[in-house]
Amino acid sequence: MTEQEIYADLSAKFSDKIVELIEAETFNPTVVVAPAAITEVCHYLKDTETLNFNSLMNLAGHDTDGESDLSVIYHLHSTELDHYITLKAFTNRENSEVSSVANIYGTADWHEREAWDLYGIKFTGHPDLKRILLEEDWEGHPLKKDYVAAEFYRGMRIEKVK
Amino acid sequence: MGRLHAEEMILNMGPQHPSTHGVLRLKLRTDGEIVSHIEPVIGYLHRSFEKHAENLEYQQVTPFCGRCDYLAAMGSEHGYAMAVEKMMGIELPERVEYLRVIFAELQRIASHLVAVGTFGLDVGAITPFIYCFRERELILDLFEMASGARLLYNYIWIGGLAHDIPPGFVEKTYEFLDDFDKRIAEYNQILTGNKIFVERAADVGVLTPEVAINYGVTGPSLRASGVNIDLRRTQPYSIYDRFDFDIPLGEGAQGTIGDSWDRYYVRVREMEESAKIVRQALDQLPVEGDVKSAVPKRIRPPKGEIYFRSENARGELGYYIVSNGKNVPLRVKMRSPAFSNLSVINEIGHGWMISDVIAILGSLDIVLGEIDR
Numbered sequence A: 001m002t003e004q005e006i007y008a009d010l011s012a013k014f015s016d017k018i019v020e021l022i023e024a025e026t027f028n029p030t031v032v033v034a035p036a037a038i039t040e041v042c043h044y045l046k047d048t049e050t051l052n053f054n055s056l057m058n059l060a061g062h063d064t065d066g067e068s069d070l071s072v073i074y075h076l077h078s079t080e081l082d083h084y085i086t087l088k089a090f091t092n093r094e095n096s097e098v099s100s101v102a103n104i105y106g107t108a109d110w111h112e113r114e115a116w117d118l119y120g121i122k123f124t125g126h127p128d129l130k131r132i133l134l135e136e137d138w139e140g141h142p143l144k145k146d147y148v149a150a151e152f153y154r155g156m157r158i159e160k161v162k
Numbered sequence B: 001m002g003r004l005h006a007e008e009m010i011l012n013m014g015p016q017h018p019s020t021h022g023v024l025r026l027k028l029r030t031d032g033e034i035v036s037h038i039e040p041v042i043g044y045l046h047r048s049f050e051k052h053a054e055n056l057e058y059q060q061v062t063p064f065c066g067r068c069d070y071l072a073a074m075g076s077e078h079g080y081a082m083a084v085e086k087m088m089g090i091e092l093p094e095r096v097e098y099l100r101v102i103f104a105e106l107q108r109i110a111s112h113l114v115a116v117g118t119f120g121l122d123v124g125a126i127t128p129f130i131y132c133f134r135e136r137e138l139i140l141d142l143f144e145m146a147s148g149a150r151l152l153y154n155y156i157w158i159g160g161l162a163h164d165i166p167p168g169f170v171e172k173t174y175e176f177l178d179d180f181d182k183r184i185a186e187y188n189q190i191l192t193g194n195k196i197f198v199e200r201a202a203d204v205g206v207l208t209p210e211v212a213i214n215y216g217v218t219g220p221s222l223r224a225s226g227v228n229i230d231l232r233r234t235q236p237y238s239i240y241d242r243f244d245f246d247i248p249l250g251e252g253a254q255g256t257i258g259d260s261w262d263r264y265y266v267r268v269r270e271m272e273e274s275a276k277i278v279r280q281a282l283d284q285l286p287v288e289g290d291v292k293s294a295v296p297k298r299i300r301p302p303k304g305e306i307y308f309r310s311e312n313a314r315g316e317l318g319y320y321i322v323s324n325g326k327n328v329p330l331r332v333k334m335r336s337p338a339f340s341n342l343s344v345i346n347e348i349g350h351g352w353m354i355s356d357v358i359a360i361l362g363s364l365d366i367v368l369g370e371i372d373r
Helices: A003-017 A033-048 A108-118 B049-053 B058-068 B073-088 B094-122 B127-149 B169-192 B195-201 B209-214 B258-286 B336-341 B346-349 B354-364 B368-372
Strands: A018-022 A030-033 A055-063 A070-077 A084-091 B009-013 B025-030 B034-041 B304-312 B315-322 B331-337
Touching: A003 A018, A003 A030, A003 A033, A003 A084, A018 B034, A033 A070, A033 A084, A033 B336, A055 A108, A055 B304, A055 B315, A055 B331, A070 B315, A108 B209, B009 B354, B025 B354, B034 B346, B034 B354, B049 B058, B049 B331, B058 B073, B058 B331, B058 B368, B073 B094, B073 B315, B094 B169, B094 B258, B094 B354, B127 B169, B169 B258, B169 B354, B195 B258, B195 B354, B258 B304, B258 B354, B304 B354, B315 B336, B336 B354, B336 B368, B346 B354
Parallel strands: A030 A084
Antiparallel strands: A018 A030, A055 A070, A070 A084, B009 B025, B025 B034, B304 B315, B315 B331
């Protein structure tokens, strides 16, 4: 199926939880989904026979400018039917909440932990949401564009980067 | 069950441990000798690749890519270069494409040699390791000849190569290939069918296709489970559609499909296939062509985003790149294959003995540099 057909299918099924289809300025046409609906949309994408998205290739957090909403991007692939779709969910910077897909895709477990670690995005329903690359007591989420490193970490001075 | 439950014990394997292939800690919950749960603790080699990338110009990111998967640096650079080229719509000279394939496949052989050798080492076979490193050395010599470096090359640039290959490179590569076929027969003799090795690896840590796909396991580890997905074939990039090669799959020749032995043997056979590709690419290599003719003066991809994936030695290497039209990327996310491959270890490793967990970990062939980035 093409991305347009998948978008039409999703819109018919989930109506207002599917926001729009972005085709400009991207090589992977992207369906914008309400952050709270990601879990059920992914369930549907994986379990419907004609869609059969059994593989989550990649999950990434993103921060555009340090002011607007954070986003999470899901790159999905069906290894059986060989079609692709990209999902995107926007979430508030301060009170970020996106529903977790860790129970649907095993890949998402660690990738969501990484997005929490580096962007501070909370994934509701994740079985064990904790930092993965940084230490538990690290302050802040470094990939946010407005991140300012603390002066010290466990008594060690953190070098300033320009 | 009628079995006495001994007290559970937490055992830390690593971060400094010879069989963890880097700086990795496995938190093992053990019940006697049996491991009931494995929790990998990663991040010891985190070097903030993605944060750095957001502060560097596009061409300055290339060397960092190589440092992530330091055993397959050519492949990492290749993937990154292709992603940016696709964003910018750069057409490459034929000679560049062929040379890139030659280097990427030689790198795959070198990386698999380490995987095969260290896996043998993990389960107690020391000699094959030395043999594998002997051949890897020859490949590193070739890389040194072309790029000046042995491990981290910064050779594949966006839009081309750092410089053309020196005179004598093609002949020396042919020489290596002629020799290499015999070497593979040697590994098979000394390790593949070795009874002790088979006992340690066959039937151990069986990875089923469903679990593999669900956890995003890719590359040889996925194909060992019998899943025929190789991006060089299923989604051909560069010029891979011009070569004739097979995709080795796990067949369960010594036990079950998807066991540790299959993961080992798929890599051995992939080396043969890569050698075949290198030979074809050398045969067809165009003589004419400036490898720098397509390198852009200013690298400013148009506003937009891309997810581009390629088949690196360990599996699907994806780059998610967001550009805002400036010379510095807004976001570079590396979807590293070993990160997802390692995440499956509890699924296939629990219920086995501690020594088997070491075999399973070895068969997954991880590189901590790209897991932690």
